[in-house]
Amino acid sequence: QTVVTQEPSFSVSPGGTVTLTCGLSSGSVSTSHYPSWYQQTPGQAPRTLIYTTNTRSSGVPDRFSGSILGNKAALTITGAQADDESDYYCVLYMSRGWVFGGGTKLTVL
Amino acid sequence: EVQLVESGGGLVQPGGSLRLSCAASGFTFNSYWMSWVRQAPGKGLEWVASIKQDGSETYYVDSVKGRFTISRDNAENSLYVQMNSLRAEDTAVYYCANQRRWAFDIWGQGTMVTVSS
Numbered sequence: 001q002t003v004v005t006q007e008p009s010f011s012v013s014p015g016g017t018v019t020l021t022c023g024l025s026s027g028s029v030s031t032s033h034y035p036s037w038y039q040q041t042p043g044q045a046p047r048t049l050i051y052t053t054n055t056r057s058s059g060v061p062d063r064f065s066g067s068i069l070g071n072k073a074a075l076t077i078t079g080a081q082a083d084d085e086s087d088y089y090c091v092l093y094m095s096r097g098w099v100f101g102g103g104t105k106l107t108v109l
Numbered sequence: 110e111v112q113l114v115e116s117g118g119g120l121v122q123p124g125g126s127l128r129l130s131c132a133a134s135g136f137t138f139n140s141y142w143m144s145w146v147r148q149a150p151g152k153g154l155e156w157v158a159s160i161k162q163d164g165s166e167t168y169y170v171d172s173v174k175g176r177f178t179i180s181r182d183n184a185e186n187s188l189y190v191q192m193n194s195l196r197a198e199d200t201a202v203y204y205c206a207n208q209r210r211w212a213f214d215i216w217g218q219g220t221m222v223t224v225s226s
Contacts, residue, residue: 034211038154045204045219046146046154051212089154093211096168098144098156 002026004092006101012080012108020104021072022090028071033092035073037066040087040103049088050075080108111135111215113205118220125195125224131188131205131217139163139183142208145190147201148219155201158190159208172198195224 003025012018022035029035031053038046048057050066053073063078073092077084085108090101117129129145144159158169158179167179178191188205200223206213 036212038213040154045216046213048212048214048216051214052210055210057214087153091154091156091213097170098159098213100146100154100156103153 002094002099004090004099004101006088006090006104008102009105009107012077012084012106014080014082014108016080017076017078018080018106019069019074019076020088020090020106021069021074022092022101023072024092029068029073029092031068033073033094035066035068036091037064037073037075038089038091039084040089046089077106082108084108113207113215113217115203115205115217115220118203118222120223120225121195122226123196123224126191126193127195127222129190129192129203129205129220129222133186133188133207136207136215138181138186138207141214143179143181143188144206144208144213145179145188146204146206146213146216147199147222148204149198149201152201157203160188192222195222197224200224 005023037050040046054066065076067074087103089103112134114132145157160167160179176194180189202219204219206216
């Protein structure tokens with residue numbers, strides 16, 4: 001059973017830069033997994049941030065960026081703002097199905 | 110306005126059945142794969158099932174195979190999931206989402222399913 005791994009929590013200062021990662025319990029993440037990223041605040045539906053590794057969804061500010069870093073997918077937030085405090089999920093396409101990571105709770109303080 | 114609206118959630122006993130619906134508007138429904146994603150209380154997101162534009166292909170997470178059936182009616186711009194043999198671990202908010210380029214693009218607000226006696 002393949003597990004998609006994310007940091008459970010992360011903290012960033014306002015105005016700072018943070019990189020969240022999305023890995024595999026076995027193997028490397030590549031563009032063939034079409035990694036995508038989602039932001040979710042409590043009680044709300046997820047919001048799509050990034051798809052196919054590094055393409056920003058409509059209306060997403062350019063301080064959110066996606067990439068492959070080493071053997072993981074990565075979401076970088078540059079110039080963090082207070083309303084970036086949310087849960088962030090990645091998902092990977094795994095041959096006829098998708099697997100979400102457990103999510104990262106980002107605190108901005 | 111692009112919109113997905115889920116309905117049909119509620120309280121059901123273990124072993125029971127429920128059918129969720131998702132009404133789409135504001136985009137060309139029959140051009141997109143569609144999916145269901147769920148989130149158990151206090152937990153993360155879990156992909157449940159996806160269906161191709163014409164309904165000819167469907168995929169499921171292992172935990173629901175043989176119990177859930179995803180379907181769609183392109184004439185009605187609607188997505189469905191028939192859930193049978195429900196278990197306590199199926200308790201979750203169920204979201205429908207359209208898919209674009211192997212990602213989940215537009216999300217509904219979700220409908221809550223509670224499986225409990």
